[in-house]
Amino acid sequence: MADTIEIRNLTAEDYHDLKESMVSAYKDMPGSYWRESTIQKLISLFPGGQIAVAVNGKVVGCALSIIVDYNKFGDDHTYEQISGYYTFNTHNPKGDILYGIEVFVHPDFRGMRLARRLYDARKVLCEQLNLRGIVAGGRIPNYDKYADQLTPREYMEKVRDKEIYDPTLTFQFSNDFVVKKILRNYLPSDEASHGFATLLQWYNIYYEKDSDIIRYNKSTVRIGLVQWQMRTYSGVGGLLEQAEYFIDAVSDYASDFCVFPEFFNAPLMIEFNQLDQAGAIRGLAKHTEYILQKFCDFAVSYNVNIITGSMPIVIDEQLYNIAYLCRRDGTYEQFIKIHPTPSEVSSWGMKGGNEVKVFETDCGKIGILICYDVEFPELSRILAAQGMQILFVPFLTDTQNGYNRVRFCAQARAIENECYVAIAGCVGNLPKVNNMDLQYAQSAVLTPSDFQFPVTGVKADATPNTEMIVIADVDLVLLKELHAFGSVQNLKDMRKDLYEIKLKKPLK
Known part of the structure; x- marks a missing residue:
């Protein structure tokens, strides 16, 4: 016996x-x-x-x-x-x-x-x-x-x-x-x-100081991705009406984040078609401040943190690609794309930003990288060292090759930095807008690869090239367990005695 x-x-x-x-x-x-x-x-x-x-x-x-x-x-x-x-x-x-x-x-x-x-x-x-x-x-x-x-x-x-x-x-x-x-x-x-x-x-990786105090920080975070269809709109009002529709839909699912793609507002460039490419993108930048203001209003009224995707902005006569985190408490912060693509530089004269940092939210620490940025692993490793738990990547790609570069690199970032990565892109076409002809995307929420997570490393993804939303829950406690007890521990096992990744003093 x-x-x-x-x-x-x-x-x-x-x-x-x-x-x-x-x-x-x-x-x-x-x-x-x-x-x-x-x-x-x-x-x-x-x-x-x-x-x-x-x-x-x-x-x-x-x-x-x-x-x-x-x-x-x-x-x-x-x-x-x-x-x-x-x-x-x-x-x-x-x-x-x-x-x-x-x-x-x-x-x-x-x-x-x-x-x-x-x-x-x-x-x-x-x-x-x-x-x-x-x-x-x-x-x-x-x-x-x-x-x-x-x-x-x-x-x-x-x-x-x-x-x-x-x-x-x-x-x-x-x-x-x-x-x-x-x-x-x-x-x-x-x-x-x-x-x-x-x-x-x-x-005890689950220890929380002052646990007797009511806190809003959550262990399970719900992410809503907007896979945005490019179409013509009747001005900025029409575009914001469509954006509010998606924010409302994502909010109805009690999501904590609503994520838009890179250059989701590109359809508004049609009003600047008489200009060359550089002039058209700078014309589009004139709408950015107003769209930001409206997104801040939406974040509060719909009780959801919004990653605005990205938009062009002119600062001190220099053109940048900027994304905003609009918190549901009414505050906001910004991230400027670090690495403009070669076409963004040659066609638009776009410059890269100089700040890499995590953002505090009521659902943990997040990072934002825009499209091409995610193909540079050093950036996300710096964010991981600052405690990032979720990385948001708004992107815009025209071909499946370009999309796969973003997707495969995003999956690598999730594994090597032991974090979640959410990517959101545009689909469809804009035949009357120069340099914005075609888009290809399959938005997704990606995970590390270990027993606690899906075997594919994909929590949820969209139907390719179809306008839709993706809703997925991610568990931040699983990240703590992974950091401490994972089959492999990429962050902990980094050979800091042999090499290091550090951020230099930002450029002026």
Whole structure:
């Protein structure tokens, strides 16, 4: 018959089994077991923090914990200090750290991954209580074999690099704990460790400071993409009427973002057809300020953050390609395209912007890159270093080749920067507008590539070359999990000792 394993809270009635298991677990430290009165006090102080593992009904291991206000102790403390000299009066239900007092498993039951189950239960408890993390002083019981050759730090580094095996420290590393420092005289009675211990911490990636305060920041964000059909309009009023229609539709789905494509307002260039290409685009730029004002109004009235797509603008007589983030609280910020395409430079004389930054929103940190910009991986890596969670890419491409450059690069950016990427483009044609004849697009919301995400890396996409909207939900918590526990961790594993990507001082 198969063994039955149960993870549950420790009770006072478990003490007999607990003592037997602890005596067996610490044969190298004779007499080191918890007295019954101490266990009872821990249970009375913090019943949820005392976790037992039972095999076939018998308790064979446990994880004992208290909550502490860690700032009162800091990283230089001893076991006696953190435990209140074994009184556990240091337990503070309003503290911020789950402190590990003890973990052990009876040696006869090792190899059943019982300790891992105890650690997993402790992590769940930490998350449920919204604590910053778990801290513990970890023994290094095999250090006695190397004490005449290695310092404690050298020993820890060799265990970390798997050159040496330590039954406690090796296990801690495999459970995502990091060593903050080496503690001296942490537990003087621990002769095998020579009194040394590693100060270990596991970080709760779900921790939210001031969780008792009502916050608007969301973990699940709904994105609405507008795949915009190019057509002629009866002036700027007609174009804004169509834009408001899509904003209304996206808002009806309770979306957090509404994203328009690059140069979605290009149909208005028809009124400047008598001018050359450079003159026509500068004529179009005259509408940008008014369209921005209307989009800011729409963002508030429809309660949705709007990525305006991009529009031409003239600043100090220089032509730029600009996108706006219009927040639903009435504020707005701008991003100027960094890399004009060769045709934008040759036909229009367009210049590139000089600022790369993330934008704070009520749904996390976002970045904006316009079309060609996404084909330069350095830009999005700089944004990722600033904490970007969603990258928005308004684009305009005339051929499927051009579209694929944007699409494939956007998918690469999602993978290498462990973020979501939303691309929105124009479709159709404008036969009477110079340099804007044809458009090809398939708008999409793209994801990293790991178990938590779609196997294709595509959360949702549009029908190619069809006017429509795309609605997709993205989970920002999954990004936190990916950063910490992903199969591969592109951001964390970047060889900063070998190379770096940094932003130079902006050009004047």
